[in-house]
Amino acid sequence: MSDWKELEAKSFYGASARERARGIVDEGTFTELAGPADRMSSPHLPVLGEAVEWDDGCVTGVGLIGKHPVFVISQEGRFIGGAVGEVHGAKMVGAFVLARQMYDRIKEEHPDELAERLPAVVISFETGGVRLHEANAGLLAHAEVMDQIQETKGKFPVISLIGSKVGCFGGMGFVAAATDVIVMSDLGRLGLTGPEVIEQEMGKDEFDSADRSLVYRTTGGKHKYIMRDANYLVEDTLGDFHDQLAAIMEAPYDEIVQCRRIGSEALVDEQLALAELSVEMAPKDARDVWAYFGNEDVEQIPEMTTAEFLAVAQRR
Amino acid sequence: MALRELNFTFTPDEPRPFPVGWSHRGVVGSGDMEVMFEQRDLGGDVQIKVCTPVVGFDEVWERVLDRFVRESQVSDAVIEINDNNATPVVVSMRMRQAMEEARKEAE
Amino acid sequence: MTTEPKIWNTLERDYRERIEAARPYVMDGKVVEAGDAVKLLEAVIRPGDKVNIEGDNQKQADFLAQCLCEVDTEKVHDLHMVQSVLSIPAHLDVFDKGIAKKVDFSFSGPQAGRLAEYVRDGKIELGAIHTYLELYGRYFVDLTPRVALCVGVSADRNGNIYTGFNTEDTAVIAEAVKFHQGIVIVQVNELVDEVPRVDIPGDWVDFVIQAPRPFYIEPLFTRDPALITDSQILRAMMVIKGIYGEYGIQRLNHGIGFDTAAIELLLPTYGEELGLKGKICSYFVTNPHPTLIPAIESGWVKTMYCFGGEAGMADYVQARPDVFFIGPDGTMRSNRDYAQTAGHYALDMFIGGTLQIDKYGNSSTATASRIAGFGGAPNMGCDAKGRRHATPGWMKCGEEYGMHDELVGDLPRGKRLVVQLQETFREKMAPGFVDKLDAVALAENAGLDLPPVMIYSDDLTHIVTEEGIAYLHKCTSMADRMAAIRAVAGFTEVGMAEDPAETAALRERGIFKTPADLGIDVRRANRDLLAAKSVKDLVNWSGGLYNPPAKFRNW
Numbered sequence: 001m002s003d004w005k006e007l008e009a010k011s012f013y014g015a016s017a018r019e020r021a022r023g024i025v026d027e028g029t030f031t032e033l034a035g036p037a038d039r040m041s042s043p044h045l046p047v048l049g050e051a052v053e054w055d056d057g058c059v060t061g062v063g064l065i066g067k068h069p070v071f072v073i074s075q076e077g078r079f080i081g082g083a084v085g086e087v088h089g090a091k092m093v094g095a096f097v098l099a100r101q102m103y104d105r106i107k108e109e110h111p112d113e114l115a116e117r118l119p120a121v122v123i124s125f126e127t128g129g130v131r132l133h134e135a136n137a138g139l140l141a142h143a144e145v146m147d148q149i150q151e152t153k154g155k156f157p158v159i160s161l162i163g164s165k166v167g168c169f170g171g172m173g174f175v176a177a178a179t180d181v182i183v184m185s186d187l188g189r190l191g192l193t194g195p196e197v198i199e200q201e202m203g204k205d206e207f208d209s210a211d212r213s214l215v216y217r218t219t220g221g222k223h224k225y226i227m228r229d230a231n232y233l234v235e236d237t238l239g240d241f242h243d244q245l246a247a248i249m250e251a252p253y254d255e256i257v258q259c260r261r262i263g264s265e266a267l268v269d270e271q272l273a274l275a276e277l278s279v280e281m282a283p284k285d286a287r288d289v290w291a292y293f294g295n296e297d298v299e300q301i302p303e304m305t306t307a308e309f310l311a312v313a314q315r316r
Numbered sequence: 317m318a319l320r321e322l323n324f325t326f327t328p329d330e331p332r333p334f335p336v337g338w339s340h341r342g343v344v345g346s347g348d349m350e351v352m353f354e355q356r357d358l359g360g361d362v363q364i365k366v367c368t369p370v371v372g373f374d375e376v377w378e379r380v381l382d383r384f385v386r387e388s389q390v391s392d393a394v395i396e397i398n399d400n401n402a403t404p405v406v407v408s409m410r411m412r413q414a415m416e417e418a419r420k421e422a423e
Numbered sequence: 424m425t426t427e428p429k430i431w432n433t434l435e436r437d438y439r440e441r442i443e444a445a446r447p448y449v450m451d452g453k454v455v456e457a458g459d460a461v462k463l464l465e466a467v468i469r470p471g472d473k474v475n476i477e478g479d480n481q482k483q484a485d486f487l488a489q490c491l492c493e494v495d496t497e498k499v500h501d502l503h504m505v506q507s508v509l510s511i512p513a514h515l516d517v518f519d520k521g522i523a524k525k526v527d528f529s530f531s532g533p534q535a536g537r538l539a540e541y542v543r544d545g546k547i548e549l550g551a552i553h554t555y556l557e558l559y560g561r562y563f564v565d566l567t568p569r570v571a572l573c574v575g576v577s578a579d580r581n582g583n584i585y586t587g588f589n590t591e592d593t594a595v596i597a598e599a600v601k602f603h604q605g606i607v608i609v610q611v612n613e614l615v616d617e618v619p620r621v622d623i624p625g626d627w628v629d630f631v632i633q634a635p636r637p638f639y640i641e642p643l644f645t646r647d648p649a650l651i652t653d654s655q656i657l658r659a660m661m662v663i664k665g666i667y668g669e670y671g672i673q674r675l676n677h678g679i680g681f682d683t684a685a686i687e688l689l690l691p692t693y694g695e696e697l698g699l700k701g702k703i704c705s706y707f708v709t710n711p712h713p714t715l716i717p718a719i720e721s722g723w724v725k726t727m728y729c730f731g732g733e734a735g736m737a738d739y740v741q742a743r744p745d746v747f748f749i750g751p752d753g754t755m756r757s758n759r760d761y762a763q764t765a766g767h768y769a770l771d772m773f774i775g776g777t778l779q780i781d782k783y784g785n786s787s788t789a790t791a792s793r794i795a796g797f798g799g800a801p802n803m804g805c806d807a808k809g810r811r812h813a814t815p816g817w818m819k820c821g822e823e824y825g826m827h828d829e830l831v832g833d834l835p836r837g838k839r840l841v842v843q844l845q846e847t848f849r850e851k852m853a854p855g856f857v858d859k860l861d862a863v864a865l866a867e868n869a870g871l872d873l874p875p876v877m878i879y880s881d882d883l884t885h886i887v888t889e890e891g892i893a894y895l896h897k898c899t900s901m902a903d904r905m906a907a908i909r910a911v912a913g914f915t916e917v918g919m920a921e922d923p924a925e926t927a928a929l930r931e932r933g934i935f936k937t938p939a940d941l942g943i944d945v946r947r948a949n950r951d952l953l954a955a956k957s958v959k960d961l962v963n964w965s966g967g968l969y970n971p972p973a974k975f976r977n978w
Contacts, residue, residue, distance in 0.1 A: 014649070014956070016343055036340045036352060041398075046319040049369050051400035053344040054352070078345030186978060213973035220978065302978050303967070347850050373852060376914045403848040404914045405654045405889040409945075416946065 004028070008239030012163040013187045015238060017059040017076035020124045023238030024161065024245060025063025025070050032061040033098070034091055042085050044134040053079045056087040060095045065242075067117045068249045069106075071099040074124040077166035083131030084172065089141020096121055096148035103155050118253060121152065122245060123179065124161045128194055129170015142171040149178050153263070157181060157256045159248060161241050162188035162230070167219065169194040177229070181259040183244050184221035184230040186306050191219040213302065217286040222301060226290055226315050231259040235306050274316075290314075322366040322374055324381055331360040331391030335422030341414035349402040351414050356394045368399035380404045384411045434604035441467045441606060442629065452580030454614060455630045460490040463630060465498045467606050468570050473503045474523070475568035475596055478510055479555075479759065480530060480643050480798060481710075481731045482589045484574035486610045486634035488513040491572065496521050503527070505566045507555060507592055508796075509534045511639065518547050527566055528796060529553045535793035542794065542869045552875055555799040556763045559592075562599035571600040571607050574638045577618050578611040582628035585618035588732035588740060588755040589640065593623055595760045601627040610634040620752040642734035642972045644710040646684035649957045654889050657938065657948035658844055659685035662774065663694050665892045665941045666842060666885060667703040670816040674706040676766050676803050677715075678775025682844040684714040686774075691721040691954040708765045711736040711747070711755075713971065716964045717954035719746055729755065730762040730799070735975075739968035759799070766803040771816040772840040773803040777877060778849075779857050782905055782917050784880035784895060786843055787862040794869060797877060804878040806839045813837055820884060825899040838896060841878060842885040847913030855888070856912035880904070886911050890918075891937040898934060910935040 007023045015023065022030045034040050036054035045052045057079035062071050073095050075082040084092075102119045110117055130138035152158050158179040162168045167189030168176050176182060176190060184190065193201075195209035195218075208214060217223060224230035232248075234240040248256060261267060283289050287298040294314035295301065301309065334355045342350035356363075364381050384390075388411075395411075402410070430436075444466040448459040455463050464487075468474060476491065477484040491499075492513050502523035509515060509531040517523040518541055527550035531538050541547040553561070562568070573596060576587035586593050597607050608630045609623070663686060666672065677683040690704060700723055707715070707727040713736060718724055727746050732755065740747045740755045747755050766773065777786040788795050810817075817837035821827065824838050845855045862874040884896040886908065893907040910926045912918030929935040938945050955961050958975045 011956070014950075036350065037338055037354075046367075049317040049319055051344050051369050052319065052367065052398055053350060054340075054398065076343055078343045078348065211973040213976040213978070216976065216978050302976070370852060375919075379914050379919065401851055403654075403846065403850070403852065405657075405847065408889075409653055409948075412945070 008237065008242065010238050012161075012185055012236050012238055012241055013165060015164075016078070017057070017074040017124065017126065020161075020164070020238060021059045021061055021063075021072045021074040024122065024124065024242045025065055025072065030061055030063035030072065032059060034060055034094065040087050040091070042087050042134065044085065044137070048133055050080075050133060056085060056091065057082055058088040058091045060091045062098065065120075065246050065249050067113070069099075069102050069117070069119045070245070071095045071102070071119065071121045072124070073121065075126040075164075077126035077164055080131060080133075082125075082127035082166050084127060084129065084138045084141050085131040085134040086137035086141065088131070089138060089144060092123075092141065093144050093148055096145070096152065099156065100151060115252060118249070119156045120249060121156070121158045122161060123158070123176070124164070125168035125172055125176055126164035126166045127168060127170070127172045128166060129172045139171070142175060145175055146178060149175070157248070157253065159183065159245065161245075162190050163221070163236060163241065164188070167191070177261055180257050181232070181248055182224070182230045183232045183234060183241060183248075184224055185234055185236040185241075186221040186309070187236050188221040188224075188230075189216065189219040190224050190229065195219070217302065222309055222313070223286050223290075226293060226295065226313060228315055229261065233306060233310060317369075317371070320368055320371065322368065322377055324364045324366075324378055326362050326364070326382060326385040327360060328362065328385050328389040328391050330389050332389045333391050334393035334418065336418045339414050339418040339421070341417065342410045344398050344400045347401050347403065348406060349397055349399040349410055351410055352396045353390075353414055353418060354394045356392060358392050358394075360391045362391050362393050362395065364395040364397070366397045366399055368397075370399065370401055376404060380407050384408060388412070388415050390415060438604045438606065441469075445630070449630065453582040453625070453628060453631050454580055455632050457486070457632055457635050460487065460632050461493045463608070463632075464490055465494050467608070468494070468499050468502070470500050471503070472569040473505050473566065475506045475571040475600065476504065476514065477506070477571065477573040477592060477596055478514070479507045479591050479731065480510070480532065481641050481733075482574055482591060483511055483639045484572050484610055485511055485513065485639045486632070486636065487572035487574070487608065491522065492516045492520060494522060503550075505558075505562070505568050507558065508532065509538055515541065524548055525550055527551055527553065527558070527561070529555050529558045530796040530798040531794055532796075535795040539792055539794045539865070539869055549869070549871070552794070552796045552871075554797045554801045555759060556767070556802045559595050559760055562595065567603045567605065568596070568600050569605050571596050571605065573597060573607060573609045573623075575609050575611045575623065577613045577615045578609060578628075578631040579615055579618050579625070582609070582625035582631050583618050583621045584609055584611065584623035584625075584628060584631070585620055586622040586756070588729075588737055588757055590622055590756045591731040591759045594758060597623050597627045608632065610638065612637040619754065620750050620756075622756065640734055642975070644679055644712050644733045645735070645971065645975055646681050646712070646714055647958050647975060648684065648688055648714060648953055648955045648960065651681055651685050651688070651950065651953060653949050654846060655681050655685040656689065656950065656952055657889055657943075657945060658682055658846075658887050659689045660693055660943050660948060660952075661887055661892055661938060661941055662686055662842070662844065663689060663699065663703075664697060664943060665936060666840065666887070667694075668697060668699050670771070670819050670840060672703050672772045672816045672840065674708075674770045674814065675704065675772040675774065676770055677707065677709045677712065678773070678800065678803070680776045680844075682776050683774060684712065685953070687712060687714040687718055688953045688955055690718040690723050692952050694723070695721070708762050708770055711740050713958070713961050713969055714955070716961050716969060719743065720964050721954075728762055728765055729757040730759045731757045734972045735970045738970060739965045742968050763799050763802045766799070767807045768810050770803075770839070771814050772842060774842040774844060775800060775804065776844045778855070779860050780843060780845055780855060780886065780908070781857055781860045782908060783901065784883045784886070784904055784908055785860060785876050786878045786883070787860045787874070787876050789860070789862040789865045789875045791861045791864040791868060794865065794875070797875065800877055804841050805882040806841065810837070810839070816840065820896060823894070823897050825897045825903070838884065840884050841882050842887065843878065843883060844887050847888050847890065847915050847918065854915040854917075856908065856915040856917040858916060888913060891935055891940065894934050894936070897932070903929075903934065907934050
């Protein structure tokens with residue numbers, strides 16, 4: 001098996017940030033920017049006696065999908081849980097800035113081919129949000145990334161990939177929700193307050209964070225797909241995420257942005273109606289919600305393969 | 317307590333200069349480390365810098381790295397390590413993997 | 424001269440009195456309501472009694488343990504607890520409240536720190552720390568409980584108990600107590616008209632109580648393959664090639680831990696590649712480890728006898744009746760007593776991990792501030808001197824035994840392999856090899872008669888670390904052994920005292936082998952070699968029969 005085939009077959013869940021960055025764009029097209037050799041590590045961690053990483057837990061760079069330049073941001077959960085500090089955040093922002101510059105250049109140099117050369121920003125999330133060691137800088141970074149997402153509106157898509165060990169939680173859960181498209185695997189988890197924090201605040205009876213099955217029912221890819229928080233659910237390989245990205249990028253921009261969860265009055269109404277519904281039905285478990293939206297045999301949903309699930313899933 | 321920096325220089329008996337411009341390996345997870353090898357003409361020496369939060373194991377680092385240099389005979393390189401409590405076996409494995417990757421790439 | 428006639432049935436008279444005192448709480452047959460459980464205990468337990476709360480490293484009579492904490496200390500006090508484990512908080516709460524004052528036990532795991540504190544503060548009078556078999560033995564000699572609080576899955580109104588596949592210690596406790604005129608109380612998850620199988624006959628049981636919650640059970644033997652490290656895989660490769668293959672080990676026990684889980688997951692890949700299927704690992708006496716599923720499914724394992732069950736494995740075990748010991752009712756029965764005996768006499772090898780090994784090769788899981796106890800490991804991890812049957816691995820180890828001629832002369836005798844898997848440093852750089860065991864400091868701190876040593880040097884035959892394998896039994900002197908230990912001890916203080924010339928000589932004699940000496944390519948030591956990389960993979964291997972507990976499901 002060639003190295004590339006091996007990489008594409010690799011589990012997205014188990015892949016490092018760098019492997020994900022390489023594997024989600026076309027073969028051999030990824031170039032890392034501000035990589036380890038540039039040694040852009042955190043200036044704050046050494047004073048606190050905390051280990052540093054030269055990429056600050058965030059792999060950034062550019063690759064191609066077809067003719068589309070894809071600016072990749074890939075977070076590494078093994079380094080401080082993928083938490084966002086100053087440099088990590090700045091690298092995220094940098095990727096957006098480069099994508100916008102690329103968009104402007106293509107618009108100018110290839111006005112007829114804008115659609116097939118349309119750039120994208122792809123974020124492979126693996127994070128719990130703000131890095132507590134540099135909390136102010138981390139919070140600011142969140143705000144800046146939000147700003148950057150706004151700047152892309154009407155120009156090119158921002159796509160979230162969620163399927164890594166740490167999941168996507170905290171402030172970065174908001175950031176993911178604000179992107180145009182979310183792709184998940186059934187191993188991906190998306191939420192705001194992390195399971196441990198809910199348990200700490202509300203007690204074990206409310207939410208037992210050690211009950212991984214419960215955590216997945218509430219935040220996992222299948223639930224998010226039923227709720228339409230995730231637009232696509234794919235198998236857990238780099239190749240499947242790559243293929244899904246390619247399929248998304250084939251669609252016209254106006255169609256891609258139909259996937260959004262926020263950004264219009266109609267969508268706000270929709271979200272508010274959902275909030276009302278949750279008060280009304282007071283579900284005891286995600287399974288109640290699945291049943292409400294017409295899914296049969298909800299006990300079996302967690303056990304299904306992705307393919308089996310996609311064949312029968314009823315979404316809201 | 318701030319991060320600590322340890323510096324070592326070794327002189328292998330039968331130096332094998334580092335074959336590529338640079339090579340990087342590893343993630344600074346808990347109990348793990350990353351290592352960067354960079355080609356540099358050091359007249360047959362090899363310099364190693366370790367950045368670590370761990371106190372009290374300077375001699376262990378020296379012995380582990382000395383053995384790596386003896387086994388690989390790597391020379392003319394600056395090696396930097398960002399450590400987060402990696403055990404000697406992890407250090408040896410990561411170093412060996414980065415070295416082999418580089419030698420494979422050079423072939 | 425007239426003498427009072429000697430009374431020979433004081434125990435029985437005492438028993439009758441107690442049963443009479445309990446009469447108001449008995450509803451139907453032997454059934455007592457959960458709400459009357461505390462009153463029942465107050466009626467049948469007397470101050471100073473020896474009392475057993477059933478529980479081991481897996482299942483717990485947790486409802487009854489909690490009830491014992493709630494008795495009136497005017498009525499019940501100064502008990503002498505005689506039980507396998509001190510594992511849940513209630514096991515120590517009884518000492519806090521003055522209900523109990525003395526303990527004889529085997530294993531304390533999660534309560535080890537608190538136990539050490541109570542012993543130091545004089546809150547607990549410590550009898551002795553035992554191995555499981557040793558304690559079971561004393562149930563029939565000088566530590567017979569007067570009252571046992573046991574646990575089962577279901578009961579009928581006559582007290583017949585079904586234990587499910589977690590029979591474990593129930594049988595040995597109930598037999599010891601009941602045949603010495605004691606009282607047996609059993610908490611069950613449900614009351615039924617007819618139990619699927621009688622594990623404990625009703626006439627051994629005095630009272631049954633349906634607990635408000637199913638009994639607690641710890642999935643102690645479940646290891647998530649996702650957490651296995653490269654260095655564990657390297658050691659597993661060395662074990663399979665340098666020990667299992669080398670000695671043709673067919674009958675063995677695997678302890679708890681990621682190291683043995685790695686071995687199990689390498690059998691269908693690396694083991695198969697070495698052509699060892701059918702030549703090693705055919706008979707296990709161990710718990711039904713989920714990580715053994717791929718090896719079982721690939722046809723490696725002929726039989727497997729179990730100390731206990733394992734949460735989530737019931738359906739799988741039941742569907743493999745040729746491999747596991749399944750009753751006429753179609754479900755497995757386990758028995759810790761028999762498994763320990765089998766482990767002691769019928770196996771060729773024990774392998775497991777430890778916390779510290781000293782420079783002589785003694786090992787312990789004790790630390791200076793925790794009284795962790797032993798469980799069953801010392802019964803497994805020793806050379807059973809009473810063994811008299813020969814198997815190839817046992818014979819080969821005996822032939823290689825360096826002290827054989829000194830101790831036995833020229834008669835052949837086998838030797839059991841006792842193997843310790845050790846990472847030279849654990850996380851946070853805690854050394855796996857030390858000059859002096861923390862157990863020695865613990866013995867001083869807690870006033871123990873002897874340091875709690877899990878496996879003594881004279882029983883230990885092999886140590887495997889990432890540096891290589893030390894074949895300690897081949898050594899002809901303590902000086903040799905110590906040199907071999909230094910060779911595998913890596914960069915710990917013990918290892919740093921290594922003399923390279925001495926190590927080279929040991930390699931010549933085959934007493935120390937590096938991975939290269941064993942023909943193992945260290946580069947291959949990575950997770951790609953694992954037959955299953957996640958809990959989900961194990962479920963898939965089992966054809967959906969393995970039903971992992973919620974805390975192991977990332978789906």
